[in-house]
Every structure is written in C-alpha cells, then in structure tokens.
Amino acid sequence: MTSKELREKFLDFFRKRGHKIVPSSSLLPSDKTVLFTTAGMQQFSLYLSGEKDVVKDFQSRHLASCQKCFRTDDIEEIGDDTHHTFFEMLGNWSIGEDKTGYFKEGAIKYALDFLKEIGIDKERLHITVFKGDEIIPKDEEAIQLWIDNGIPKERIREYDKKDNFWGPVGNTGPCGPCSELHYDRGEEFGCKGPCGPNCENCKRFVEIWNLVFMQYFKNEKGEYELLSQTNIDTGIGFERLISLLQKKNSSYETDIFDGVIKKIEQASNKRYVDNKKEFRIIADHSRSITFLLSEGIVPSNVSQGYILRRLIRRSIRYCKLINLDFNVFYSLMDLIVCKYKDIYPEILNNNYNIVKEEEEKFNKTIELGLQKIEKLIFNKENRTITGEEAFDLYQSYGFPIELVEEIANEKDFIVDKQGFNNALKKHQDISREGAEKKFGGVGKDSGEMGVKYHTATHLLHSALRKILGENVKQMGSDINSERLRFDFAYNSKMTKEEIKEVENIINEKIKEGLIVKKEEMSLDQAVKEGAIAFFKEKYGDKVFVWTIYNPKTGEIFSKEVCGGPHVENLKDLGMFEIMKEESSSAGIRRIKAILK
Numbered sequence: 329m330t331s332k333e334l335r336e337k338f339l340d341f342f343r344k345r346g347h348k349i350v351p352s353s354s355l356l357p358s359d360k361t362v363l364f365t366t367a368g369m370q371q372f373s374l375y376l377s378g379e380k381d382v383v384k385d386f387q388s389r390h391l392a393s394c395q396k397c398f399r400t401d402d403i404e405e406i407g408d409d410t411h412h413t414f415f416e417m418l419g420n421w422s423i424g425e426d427k428t429g430y431f432k433e434g435a436i437k438y439a440l441d442f443l444k445e446i447g448i449d450k451e452r453l454h455i456t457v458f459k460g461d462e463i464i465p466k467d468e469e470a471i472q473l474w475i476d477n478g479i480p481k482e483r484i485r486e487y488d489k490k491d492n493f494w495g496p497v498g499n500t501g502p503c504g505p506c507s508e509l510h511y512d513r514g515e516e517f518g519c520k521g522p523c524g525p526n527c528e529n530c531k532r533f534v535e536i537w538n539l540v541f542m543q544y545f546k547n548e549k550g551e552y553e554l555l556s557q558t559n560i561d562t563g564i565g566f567e568r569l570i571s572l573l574q575k576k577n578s579s580y581e582t583d584i585f586d587g588v589i590k591k592i593e594q595a596s597n598k599r600y601v602d603n604k605k606e607f608r609i610i611a612d613h614s615r616s617i618t619f620l621l622s623e624g625i626v627p628s629n630v631s632q633g634y635i636l637r638r639l640i641r642r643s644i645r646y647c648k649l650i651n652l653d654f655n656v657f658y659s660l661m662d663l664i665v666c667k668y669k670d671i672y673p674e675i676l677n678n679n680y681n682i683v684k685e686e687e688e689k690f691n692k693t694i695e696l697g698l699q700k701i702e703k704l705i706f707n708k709e710n711r712t713i714t715g716e717e718a719f720d721l722y723q724s725y726g727f728p729i730e731l732v733e734e735i736a737n738e739k740d741f742i743v744d745k746q747g748f749n750n751a752l753k754k755h756q757d758i759s760r761e762g763a764e765k766k767f768g769g770v771g772k773d774s775g776e777m778g779v780k781y782h783t784a785t786h787l788l789h790s791a792l793r794k795i796l797g798e799n800v801k802q803m804g805s806d807i808n809s810e811r812l813r814f815d816f817a818y819n820s821k822m823t824k825e826e827i828k829e830v831e832n833i834i835n836e837k838i839k840e841g842l843i844v845k846k847e848e849m850s851l852d853q854a855v856k857e858g859a860i861a862f863f864k865e866k867y868g869d870k871v872f873v874w875t876i877y878n879p880k881t882g883e884i885f886s887k888e889v890c891g892g893p894h895v896e897n898l899k900d901l902g903m904f905e906i907m908k909e910e911s912s913s914a915g916i917r918r919i920k921a922i923l924k
Contacts, residue, residue: 329446329573331584334566335394335671338418341442342392347420350386350393352672355414355623356632356799363632368395368419369495369540369561375423376502376542376559382423389429392420394566396619396672400635403642404734406612407605409531409571409578413639414616416566424557435539435560436473439509443537446573452512454533455479456525458493458505459486463552467492467505470541474507491526494540494561499852502555504542508535511572534572537564580608587663588614595656606650613643614660617683622675624799626817626915627686633801633817638728640686644694645731654687679819682915690726697725701732705739715747722748723755777809780901780923783844783894784834786876787904788814788921789860790886791833795826803916811907811922818917822909834904837876837885841899845875846892854889861889 329337339349353371355364365371372391375382382389395417405411420438422430430438444450455474460466466486474484486492495503510525510533518532525533542559544552567579574582580589588611589600600607620636627637647654658680668675700721704713713736721727733743785805793800796818804815822830851871855861859873874894876886895901903924912918 329570331566331570331582332671334446334570334573335416335418337446338442338564339392339394341445342390342420342438345390345438346388347390347392348386348388350391352393352395355396355398355619356625363400363635364398365395366397366399368393368397368417368563369421371395372421372423372561373496373501376421376555376561377545378424378556389423389425390421391423392418394418394671398616398619403638403730407608410534410568412567412579412612412616414612414619418564418566418569420560420562422560424559431558431560432470432539432541433473435541435562436470436477436507439537439539439562440477443509448511448536448572450478453479454483454485454510454512454525456485456487456492456508456510458507459488461489464493464505464544467507467541470505470507485524485526487526494538495542496546499856500546500548502542502544502559502561503546503552504540504544504559504561506538506540509537509539510535513572534568535565536569536572538562578608580604580611584667585611585615587667588660591656591660591663592650592652596650596652598650603650606646609646610643610650610652610657610660613639613646614657615664617643618661618664618675618678619672621678621680621682622672624677624797624817624819626682626803628803628817631801634728637686638730640683641690641694641726641728642731642734644687644690648694658683677819679915693725697721697727698735700725701727701735705736705741708741711741713741713743715744715749715751718743718745718748719751719755722752777923778807779893780895781807781809781812782892783876783898784901784904784921784923785812785814786874786886786888786890786894787834787837787898788812788830788919789816789888790876791830792816792818794833795829796822803912811920814919814921815912815916816919817915819915821911822917827906827909831904831906838898838901838904840878841897842876842885843879844894844896844898845877846894847873847875849873851889857887858884859887859889 343349353365357365357370359370359373369376374380396414397417398414400413402411403413406413422434425431440450457470458467471484475481492506492508493503494506495501508525513532513534517530519527519530523530523532525535527533540561542561543555545555546552567584570582570584571577571579576582579585589607592607592610593600617636617639620632625632625636627633627640643657644654647657661678661680665675665678704717713732718729718732721732722729729745729748736743789802799817801817802814803817806813848870851861854871854873871889872892874888874890874892875884876898877884901923904921905924906919906921908920910918
C-alpha cells in the first residue's frame with residue numbers, strides 16, 4: 329500500500345461511517361501559547377471543551393482529518409527510525425456525545441475495524457490503558473471493552489499518566505485517559521528479557537494509534553474538572569503506520585522519502601545504508617523546511633523563525649559532513665513539493681531565496697566556527713565547553729546553542745548551558761539598556777513625535793495582519809521625529825490597492841478616536857489574553873501590554889506587548905500616509921510612513 333492510498337483509505341473509511349472530512353489546519357495554531365500545530369485535535373480544541381458548537385460549524389459531531397503537524401522537542405533525535413520534525417497525523421473525533429455519538433466502545437471498534445481493513449494482524453496488537461492515580465481512577469471500562477473486542481487480558485497493560493493520559497496541548501484545556509495500540513514487530517526486534525509496549529531497551533513494539541477518551545478539563549490551577557461533554561480524539565502516526573504496511577524499519581525507507589534518499593545517494597556518491605543518520609536528517613529537514621516556508625515563516629532569532637533558522641543551519645552542516653553540495657538541497661525541496669502539492673496545495677507558496685540567503689549568511693562563518701569548536705575541544709582537558717565559549721560561538725559564528733551541544737556530544741563533551749543562558753541574558757540586558765537610550769523604538773526619551781510614531785507602528789502592524797493575513801510578523805522598526813520605518817515578514821510586494829486599504833484602516837481608527845490602554849502582567853498571561861509578542865527573548869518576567877480599542881463598543885483593534893510609550897487617544901496622531909513599500913531582504917518587506 330502506498331502512502332497516498334493509506335490517506336485515502338483512512339478518510340474514506342470514516343466518510344462511509346458518517347464522518348465529515350475536515351482539511352488540515354495551518355502549522356501555525358490559533359493558540360499562541362504553542363509554537364506549532366502538534367496534533368490533529370488542536371483546530372477542534374474549542375469544540376472539545378464545549379466553548380463552540382461543532383454541529384453549527386461542521387454540521388456533524390463526527391469528524392476525520394489528515395493533519396500536518398510539527399514538533400520541536402525531538403530535533404536531536406532525528407536520524408533514528410521513528411522521529412520527524414514535520415509529520416502527518418490521521419485522526420477521527422466524536423465531539424459531544426449524544427444519541428448519535430460514540431465514546432469508548434465506538435472508538436475501539438472503529439480502530440480495530442480499520443486496522444483489519446488495511447491488513448494489520450489483530451494477533452500482533454498489544455494495548456495500553458491508564459492505571460489510575462490518586463486523582464483520576466483506573467480505566468476499567470476500557471480494559472473490559474478491549475477484552476470484549478477480542479484482545480486477551482495478557483496483551484493489555486496498565487501505565488501511568490506519562491504514557492496513558494493525554495493532554496492538554498497548552499497549559500489548560502481538554503484532556504483524558506487514553507488507550508494506545510502497539511504493533512508487535514516480532515521477537516527478532518526484541519531484547520533478551522521479557523518486554524512489551526513502552527520497553528526502553530528495544531524497538532519491538534511500535535505505537536500506531538492513540539485513542540483519547542476526553543473526559544476532563546485541566547484548569548489554570550492545575551485541577552482536573554469533568555467536561556460538560558465527553559469526546560473521542562484519536563491520532564495515528566502516519567509515518568509509523570506506513571512503515572509497518574510497507575514492511576520497512578523506518579519511514580525513511582518508504583515511498584514517502586524514496587525519491588529524496590535516491591537523490592542524496594546519487595549526488596553524494598555515498599550509500600544510504602552507510603550514512604543513515606546524515607541521510608535521514610537531510611531528508612527530514614528538507615521536508616520540514618519546505619512546509620515551514622509554505623506557512624510564510626522566515627528565519628529569525630525568535631519563535632517559529634528560530635526553528636526554521638536552526639533547521640536550515642543544521643541541514644547545511646550535515647550536507648557538509650557527506651560532501652553534498654547544498655544546491656542539491658533545493659532539488660530535494662522540489663521533490664517534496666511534487667510529493668505533497670495535491671494533498672497540501674499551499675506548499676507551492678515557497679520562496680527558496682529565503683533558504684539561499686540563510687545559506688550564504690551561515691557559510692561565511694561556519695568553517696571558522698567549526699574550526700573554533702575543534703580547537704576548543706582539542707585544547708580541553710575537562711571535556712566542558714563553558715557558557716562564555718558557547719555564547720561566543722553563537723554571537724560570532726551564528727551557531728545555535730543546540731548545534732554547539734550536538735557537535736560537543738559527538739566528541740563526548742558537555743556544554744555549560746546555564747552559563748550560556750547567563751551570558752545571553754547579560755548581553756540582552758546591555759542591548760535593552762542601549763535601546764532605551766536610543767531616540768526611537770522603545771526609547772523613553774523619544775519626544776512627542778517619537779511617541780506618536782511608536783503608537784503608529786502598532787496600528788500599522790495590526791492593519792497589515794488584517795489585510796495580508798496573520799502570517800505577517802514584525803521583524804523590526806526604526807523611528808525618528810520625521811518618519812517611521814517598519815519591517816515585516818511577507819513574501820510578496822504589496823499592491824497599490826493593499827497599501828491604500830492599510831492606510832484607510834489606520835486613518836479610520838484615528839478618526840474614531842480609539843483609546844490606548846496600558847496594563848502590566850506576566851508574559852504568559854499576556855499571551856493567553858491574545859497579546860502579540862514576537863520578541864519574547866527581550867522581555868522580563870513582567871511586561872506592559874498596550875491595547876488599542878473602541879471605548880464605545882469595546883472592540884479591540886490592536887493588543888501588543890511593548891515597552892512603550894504611546895499616546896492615549898489616536899486622534900493625537902493626525903493623518904497617516906505610507907510613503908514607500910519595498911523589499912528589505914528575502915521574505916522581508918519594509919514600509920516607510922509619516923504622520924501629517
């Protein structure tokens with residue numbers, strides 16, 4: 329079975345059983361407390377908690393999807409059999425059980441029926457369930473249902489919250505006990521002693537499907553409350569399942585990556601079997617970078633942009649390790665686009681120049697940086713790279729701390745990460761103090777026009793996101809007494825009509841006399857309340873949130889974390905006019921504007 333056939337079979341299976349097929353949501357979640365979409369349920373979280381009406385919006389309580397996902401926790405693990413940064417998740421949901429809905433019994437039956445349909449041997453399935461704790465009881469119901477559906481009790485194992493309690497995705501949200509389906513690959517993959525699902529010594533048992541029985545809501549106090557409705561939330565690791573179906577040890581050996589691996593072999597004149605780690609890292613990162621670019625993300629030192637920069641620089645390093653010309657990397661991205669364009673058409677929105685520019689930046693320093701690391705390691709007796717040394721590699725050569733750690737680990741060295749963080753904080757404090765003395769930006773002494781222009785940047789940022797989309801992100805600004813300059817992430821030149829729309833929105837809000845409110849709170853609270861905060865590494869424990877809103881209707885136009893200062897009423901600004909819109913660098917546009 330091909331990967332394309334597996335997607336189609338899954339969605340068709342649930343379509344025939346009354347499920348509404350929902351397209352994948354963006355990799356950039358609406359929940360700003362998390363960097364990326366990491367699970368299929370994220371786009372349904374408000375429905376799962378009962379805050380929104382699923383029937384009203386989807387005309388069904390039963391949904392299914394193939395969701396693109398991205399996880400950053402295991403980047404260092406990429407290169408083994410199972411880990412990926414970008415991956416796909418197949419899932420089905422029953423939201424808000426009623427007489428037409430299903431809960432544990434229905435979810436278990438559907439799972440077993442689908443696996444039977446695609447040829448998975450039921451006799452090789454082992455099940456894990458939640459064993460309970462002092463707060464939440466053992467899932468006796470699930471145990472009995474698995475037995476009723478033909479799974480012998482000796483193939484059902486109980487585990488704690490770490491393994492068999494799912495969620496929430498963020499700090500709060502819907503969650504519940506879960507049952508995982510594990511596939512036994514056979515004794516040849518096992519360890520010497522007795523083992524089973526979740527064995528840490530071997531890879532005999534592969535988790536392929538997680539059934540979450542969503543019954544609870546974790547509140548801000550960390551307490552678990554019963555939901556007003558019960559939900560089923562399931563997820564299949566697409567790459568893992570296709571590996572089993574194609575009888576491969578890893579998805580890197582399936583049709584998902586076959587063209588990419590062959591291309592790397594041809595271009596490097598090396599064999600995959602001899603260089604699995606390097607080949608897999610390059611293959612994984614070519615796919616993940618392609619998808620991140622399609623979301624409008626650009627390399628930066630913060631947030632999603634930092635992850636993209638880290639992946640590009642990691643790719644460059646591993647291409648060098650196998651003597652692969654990095655120009656081949658762009659042809660790998662082309663192969664990824666061809667593989668996925670019919671499933672995720674947005675992947676066609678790629679700007680390879682962004683990667684090219686990042687490559688050129690990093691290539692100027694990578695050799696010097698690698699030489700510096702080698703020299704440090706050669707001259708060290710205590711096998712430790714200090715925080716100051718790691719920070720120097722970061723500041724001078726653009727080496728992320730994770731890359732320094734990775735290279736050090738290969739040589740059996742360690743890095744003083746706490747020392748690095750201290751050095752970074754010291755540098756940021758000095759930079760922040762310098763910015764506060766400067767006449768624009770955060771500048772406390774920026775004068776009357778500086779305050780007005782600073783407020784205008786918030787209006788401009790919000791208006792751009794309303795006209796061009798929420799992928800627009802501020803990348804920098806500069807203010808003096810005569811104009812503002814605003815840089816933002818966006819891949820296309822703005823049309824005259826778009827520029828005019830932005831101007832009109834801003835001048836309309838100025839005319840309405842919107843009020844500017846200042847509040848102090850923690851950064852976490854600010855993000856929870858919807859404040860935009862793209863430069864999180866510059867902020868302390870407490871931040872100022874500036875909200876621009878209509879006092880008559882309460883409607884919020886802009887809400888950002890910022891050091892200030894700002895005007896109190898937009899009527900003080902006068903008329904806003906965009907003088908110029910141009911390219912600043914690859915994927916970055918620049919606007920210059922004045923107040924009259």
